[in-house]
Amino acid sequence: MSPPPFFIVGSARSGTTSIARILGAASNVYLLVEPMPNLNIETRLMMDGRLEDPVAVLRGTVIKRVETGHGPSRIYGEKNVTLGPFLKYLHDAVKCKIVFIHRDGRDVARSMIDWHTQKFGNIYRECGELPPLARPALESAAALPVHHDTSDYSRPRPPVGSALWHDWPHLSRFEMCSYYWSTINELFLDQIEQLPRESWTAIDYTNPSPEELLRVADFCGLRGLARQEVERMLGQRINSLEDRGVSSSSATLQPAWEAWDGGLRRNFDRLAAATMRRLGYYRGSPRDWAPPSYGKWWSRHDAGLEWYEWMYQSRRRMHEDFIAWVRALERAGQGIASLADFGCGLGVGYADAFRDRRYIGLDLSARNVEWCRHNRSNPLHRYACVDFVVDGIGETADVVSSSGTIDNAYDVDAFVQSMIRASSGWIYFTCYRGWFPDLREHRYSWDEKTTCFYNDISPRRIRSVLERAGCTEVDIRPMATGRSDVRYETRVIARVPVKPAHETGSIRAAAE
Amino acid sequence: MPRLSELLLRSTLLARLRYWAGRKRRSLLKAIDPDTPLLERSLIRTVRRKFPWLPGGGDFPACLAADAFDMDGYFAQLSETYRPHANPFHYYEQFVDVVESSPLTAIRPLFELFAPGAEQRRVMGIRHDIDADPVTAVRCARHLAARGICGSFYLLHSAPYYGHFAHNLFLRNPQLRGWVMGLVAAGCEIGVHNDALKVYLEWGKDGASALETEIAWLRMLGARVRGTVAHNSGPTYGAENFEIFSGRTLWARQLTDRRGRALPLDNLAEAKLGLAYEGTFAKRKHRFDRDAAERFFADREAASVRSEAWMRRYLLDNPALDWAIDYQFWLVGKDSWVAAGRFADEELFEWQVDLDRVRQLVLRLPAGSRTVFVVHPEYVRG
Numbered sequence: 001m002s003p004p005p006f007f008i009v010g011s012a013r014s015g016t017t018s019i020a021r022i023l024g025a026a027s028n029v030y031l032l033v034e035p036m037p038n039l040n041i042e043t044r045l046m047m048d049g050r051l052e053d054p055v056a057v058l059r060g061t062v063i064k065r066v067e068t069g070h071g072p073s074r075i076y077g078e079k080n081v082t083l084g085p086f087l088k089y090l091h092d093a094v095k096c097k098i099v100f101i102h103r104d105g106r107d108v109a110r111s112m113i114d115w116h117t118q119k120f121g122n123i124y125r126e127c128g129e130l131p132p133l134a135r136p137a138l139e140s141a142a143a144l145p146v147h148h149d150t151s152d153y154s155r156p157r158p159p160v161g162s163a164l165w166h167d168w169p170h171l172s173r174f175e176m177c178s179y180y181w182s183t184i185n186e187l188f189l190d191q192i193e194q195l196p197r198e199s200w201t202a203i204d205y206t207n208p209s210p211e212e213l214l215r216v217a218d219f220c221g222l223r224g225l226a227r228q229e230v231e232r233m234l235g236q237r238i239n240s241l242e243d244r245g246v247s248s249s250s251a252t253l254q255p256a257w258e259a260w261d262g263g264l265r266r267n268f269d270r271l272a273a274a275t276m277r278r279l280g281y282y283r284g285s286p287r288d289w290a291p292p293s294y295g296k297w298w299s300r301h302d303a304g305l306e307w308y309e310w311m312y313q314s315r316r317r318m319h320e321d322f323i324a325w326v327r328a329l330e331r332a333g334q335g336i337a338s339l340a341d342f343g344c345g346l347g348v349g350y351a352d353a354f355r356d357r358r359y360i361g362l363d364l365s366a367r368n369v370e371w372c373r374h375n376r377s378n379p380l381h382r383y384a385c386v387d388f389v390v391d392g393i394g395e396t397a398d399v400v401s402s403s404g405t406i407d408n409a410y411d412v413d414a415f416v417q418s419m420i421r422a423s424s425g426w427i428y429f430t431c432y433r434g435w436f437p438d439l440r441e442h443r444y445s446w447d448e449k450t451t452c453f454y455n456d457i458s459p460r461r462i463r464s465v466l467e468r469a470g471c472t473e474v475d476i477r478p479m480a481t482g483r484s485d486v487r488y489e490t491r492v493i494a495r496v497p498v499k500p501a502h503e504t505g506s507i508r509a510a511a512e
Numbered sequence: 513m514p515r516l517s518e519l520l521l522r523s524t525l526l527a528r529l530r531y532w533a534g535r536k537r538r539s540l541l542k543a544i545d546p547d548t549p550l551l552e553r554s555l556i557r558t559v560r561r562k563f564p565w566l567p568g569g570g571d572f573p574a575c576l577a578a579d580a581f582d583m584d585g586y587f588a589q590l591s592e593t594y595r596p597h598a599n600p601f602h603y604y605e606q607f608v609d610v611v612e613s614s615p616l617t618a619i620r621p622l623f624e625l626f627a628p629g630a631e632q633r634r635v636m637g638i639r640h641d642i643d644a645d646p647v648t649a650v651r652c653a654r655h656l657a658a659r660g661i662c663g664s665f666y667l668l669h670s671a672p673y674y675g676h677f678a679h680n681l682f683l684r685n686p687q688l689r690g691w692v693m694g695l696v697a698a699g700c701e702i703g704v705h706n707d708a709l710k711v712y713l714e715w716g717k718d719g720a721s722a723l724e725t726e727i728a729w730l731r732m733l734g735a736r737v738r739g740t741v742a743h744n745s746g747p748t749y750g751a752e753n754f755e756i757f758s759g760r761t762l763w764a765r766q767l768t769d770r771r772g773r774a775l776p777l778d779n780l781a782e783a784k785l786g787l788a789y790e791g792t793f794a795k796r797k798h799r800f801d802r803d804a805a806e807r808f809f810a811d812r813e814a815a816s817v818r819s820e821a822w823m824r825r826y827l828l829d830n831p832a833l834d835w836a837i838d839y840q841f842w843l844v845g846k847d848s849w850v851a852a853g854r855f856a857d858e859e860l861f862e863w864q865v866d867l868d869r870v871r872q873l874v875l876r877l878p879a880g881s882r883t884v885f886v887v888h889p890e891y892v893r894g
Contacts, residue, residue: 044660125699126658130690138696142734145621146699147662157658169654 003221005066005076005094010101011184012081013111015205017239019101020079022213025233027224030069031077037061039082040150046085047156047187054089062086066094075221082154084184087191091199098200099216100188104281105181105272106257107206112177113254118246122152124176128169134252156183174254175267182272189278206281208234258291258446258453262412262461265289265444285390286414294410295387297451298365305371308346315404317482318430318489322401323353325428325493329399340397340422342388342415342429343405344372351376360397362388389418396424396499404432404489408452412442413465416492420469423496427471431457435478435488457490470497581685586672590644594890597845603867604652604892607843607885608659610871611636616879621701622664622791623738625837625882634877637884638663639791641705641741646673646691648889653698664791665695666705666741669726670715677715682722684729692733702735703791706753707743712769720756720780727785741791745826747808747815751775752833754790757782762796762832763805793836793884804831817844820863827852828861839883841870843891855881 008023010016017033024031039061045051062078070076083090090096116123118134121141133141146152156179158164164179171179192200201219203212210230217225237243260268269276276282312319326336339354341347344361345368351359361376361383363369372383386393389411400423402415409415419427436443439458446453459476466474471494478488611619618630622637638656640663642649649665656663667688668674675684695702704726708719727737742753746762755761761778768774782790797805808831814822825831827840827850839853839860849870851862855878862869877883 041660121697122699125697126654127697128654128694130693130697133697138734141699142696142736144699145662145701146657147619147621147660149660149699152657152699153660168658169651 002070002072003075004096005070005078006097006099006220007083007087007090008077008079008099008101009083009087009188010081010103010205011108011181011188013108013115014101014103015208016079016081016101018234018237019099019203019205019208019213019216020077021238022225022230022233023077023099023217023220023222025225025229026217026222028074029077029220029222030074031079032065032069033079034081035065035078038080038150039086040154043082043085043154044156048159054086055093058086058089058093062090063093066096077220081184084187084191087188088194091195096199097220098192098195099220100192100200100202101205102185102188102202102279103204104206104257105178105185105276105279106260106268108181109174109177109268109272110254110256112180113174114241116173117252117254118241119244122149124155124173124180125149125152126169127171127173127176129173131173132252134246136246155180156187172267174264175271178268178271182275185275185279204280210234256446259444261443262441262458264441286411287387287390290410291446291448291451293448293451295364295451297449298363299367302367305346305348308348311345312348314483315430315432315481315489318432318479318491319349319403321479321491322403322428322430323350326354326399329426334398334425336398336425338397338399340393340400342400342402342419342422344368344383347372347376347381347383351378351381355380358382358397360384360393362386362393388422389415392418393422396422398425399423400427402429404430406457407431407433407455409455410453412444412455412457413461416462416465417469420466420471420494420496424499426493426495428491428493430479430492431455431490432486433457433489434486435459435490437478459490459492462492466492466494471495472497581687583673583685583687587647590890590893594644594893597891598894599843599846599892600894601648601651601892603847603894604887605655606867607870607887607892608638608655608661610867610874611638611885612659612661614871614874614877617874619661621662622703622741622884623701623788625789625793625884632879634874634879635882636874637882639741639884639886640665641743641886641888642667642671643705643743643888643890644668644671644673645888645890645893646688648893650691650694650698652887652889652892653695653700656700657698662700664701664703664739664741666703666791667692667726667730668705668707668743669722670707670710670743671705677717680717682717682725689733692730692735696734701738702730703737704730704740705743706740706756708756709749709751709753709775710743712775713749716770720776723756723780724785727787737786739787739789739791742794745815746832747810747812750809751777752792752794754792754794756780757787757790760790763800763802791884794833795836797830797832797834801831808832817842817850823850823863824852824861828854828859836882837884838881839877840886841873841883842886843888845891853883 008016008020020031020033023029039057042051042057046054051057065078066076087098091098112123117131117137119137119140121133121137122144125146158168201216203216210227213230213234214225214227273282276288277284282288329336336357338358340360340362341350342362344350344363347361355378357380359381361372361381363385364387366385369383369385376383384393389409400419402419406412406415406429419429433454433456436456437459439456440460442458442461443456444453463474463476473495475493477491479491481487481489611617614634616633618633618635620627620635620637622639625635625637640649640652642665646667653663653665673685674688675682692702704723706723708723711717711719711722730737744753746752750767752762755777756779758778758781766774767777808825816822838855839851842850844850847866848864851860851865851870851873853860860873862873
């Protein structure tokens with residue numbers, strides 16, 4: 001018995017064309033990419049609840065194609081991104097298999113924006129945002145009146161009367177694309193979950209491997225695909241902008257998500273985080289914004305004591321300010337019995353300055369923590385290797401500080417919130433990259449070589465996070481460094497809100 | 513309350529005074545945008561040769577734009593003027609629902625109104641005459657884009673929001689480009705609301721050339737201009753604006769501008785300008801009564817969209833014009849429409865009907881009929 005026909009589905013810009021071309025190279029397949037009629041209009045009507053007889057629509061289009069193209073010697077395959085609302089009906093009618101492709105929504109949203117600005121200019125044409133369009137995109141948009149633009153029509157819009165429907169005219173195109181990715185993937189997931197498990201498979205196309213492609217080919221019953229050929233085709237980046245003959249300078253392209261600012265991150269998460277979790281791209285923690293290689297450099301690279309001492313000296317004024325601030329608190333009658341240091345490195349400076357009290361040094365680098373444990377023998381001090389942003393420290397300290405670490409964090413707001421959680425009194429941190437009073441959002445920049453971010457911190461965003469967390473006596477200011485490369489750093493001090501008794505447990509008690 | 517045109521003139525004069533008092537004479541020609549089309553470059557250069565004392569041309573120099581185009585004042589005045597007549601924008605959304613939800617309907621841009629393929633349907637077009645409010649026009653276009661509907665939008669080149677003449681140089685509002693780009697991005701049809709006769713009669717300039725230049729400028733921005741719609745009506749100028757096009761003159765007559773120069777009616781070839789249609793879809797009456805036509809065109813006092821008698825005469829019993837379309841629905845105020853037309857000897861004229869009634873009328877429109885809804889965005893700006 002010949003294998004059933006199959007359909008390749010997924011959101012636009014997820015790799016559906018790429019996988020279709022690759023599977024289309026099999027020897028026993030008859031595979032069509034978006035054959036006409038492609039149900040662009042019907043899919044929107046279906047999503048809006050305005051299509052009365054979906055089965056009749058399928059009978060007149062897709063099912064007819066299956067009947068013509070499928071046979072004992074060849075398997076019919078079709079790639080169409082518009083089949084989302086029809087999958088159950090389609091499966092009932094032709095007992096097909098479904099290949100569901102998904103890709104990290106952040107990559108898809110970026111790709112859609114580039115598709116819009118560089119090539120077609122027609123993604124969510126109602127959007128009020130008017131970015132400069134590359135000439136081909138402008139010409140393409142101008143040549144395609146909206147009533148003939150069934151591709152844009154096929155994209156989902158929020159249901160009339162919903163909260164998002166009211167906001168829709170004011171959303172940026174990026175937000176609309178995020179909404180698209182989330183809505184379409186939710187639709188596909190809802191549909192395939194109604195099908196027998198053996199009739200569908202999913203493939204993550206964020207970083208596809210030849211083995212995964214061959215697994216899908218096998219699922220579809222395809223023959224004649226060699227691993228080497230699959231690998232070669234994957235390397236071609238099929239249907240990318242380059243593949244479509246567009247050469248764009250990176251300055252005109254939407255940045256990769258690792259370089260999104262805090263506002264883009266929040267907007268994406270507001271619209272798509274639930275789907276990111278459902279598809280397994282998010283685990284539901286701030287670490288979702290950490291690339292897989294985050295922090296690897298620190299575990300591989302042995303900077304050594306000398307380097308950390310040099311670092312301490314180069315920002316000596318900032319460190320001295322912190323130590324003086326702690327002393328001043330004490331003089332003012334506030335007992336500072338314990339301190340936690342987020343990103344302690346080798347404990348240079350602070351291990352001595354706070355030798356008379358509890359000091360807990362936390363670092364992402366196991367190598368650093370191990371060094372401290374061997375070389376810092378103060379019984380009041382403890383060192384731990386944790387990702388303090390997500391893991392916390394399991395106890396609270398009178399002061400939680402951090403010196404120039406937040407600049408390399410994967411989530412600045414989460415970093416601050418983690419400091420607040422760990423503190424029973426104050427938080428104090430400095431940002432070594434400078435003072436950026438005009439920034440509305442934190443500016444992230446990822447460096448794969450050193451496997452960390454380089455963040456420009458927005459003082460007003462920090463204030464907003466602190467105030468929303470209930471912090472008082474918030475003091476955010478530029479601190480003169482006395483250096484010529486970075487004249488001012490950012491210093492943040494805040495008193496954290498009093499925690500309920502069950503949430504506090506002093507480090508001293510924990511140590512005892 | 514000063515009129516819009518007075519406000520504009522006043523601010524322009526102020527800007528000029530400031531310019532001459534505070535700045536050296538300089539050639540702004542050097543700052544011509546590289547995208548400026550050849551036609552416009554040549555126009556600017558000619559003007560600068562003839563009038564070297566002029567400060568600049570083309571799109572208004574940014575340094576003077578804020579003064580010369582006091583758009584805050586303009587829109588404040590617009591709000592005031594249209595407050596008694598304007599509907600909330602939601603009304604426009606409801607109107608689109610009415611048009612879209614009627615069965616067997618094909619909503620088309622005006623350039624496709626007569627295209628084959630919808631013989632069994634009610635063919636409808638939504639014409640937007642942007643007399644005064646380009647911001648709401650863009651909003652309308654975006655709303656239609658989300659619904660996959662292509663409306664037709666006509667920019668009035670003689671409107672204060674668009675531009676004005678300083679001596680012989682036509683200066684465009686710097687914000688205009690953004691509005692046009694907004695319309696292009698939304699995928700609607702863009703055309704020119706033809707007011708060539710005003711340019712001749714009230715400004716004493718070459719109206720045909722003005723029309724030609726603006727079509728070229730819009731195309732330079734990416735708009736596919738396929739048609740024009742004549743602004744105002746025959747009684748306003750003694751001729752319809754579309755009469756400047758070859759073959760569209762209603763009857764031979766001598767019209768002159770303020771200096772007594774004859775207006776060049778029957779002058780511009782639409783085909784040469786790449787124009788495929790004239791969107792009033794008016795044509796010389798089959799049984800043309802010249803005396804009646806002259807009387808109708810001469811009675812400027814009576815011409816008003818607020819007059820039932822005149823609207824009936826204009827839309828249904830026009831002594832000079834027949835319509836190639838079957839029905840017209842004009843939004844003329846707060847939930848107030850005029851519906852008029854004929855189809856297969858059935859006559860329709862209803863005055864000041866609300867949207868519910870429009871819905872009923874739309875449902876009764878016969879298959880094969882062609883209907884144009886005329887919306888001035890300022891009536892839905894609330």
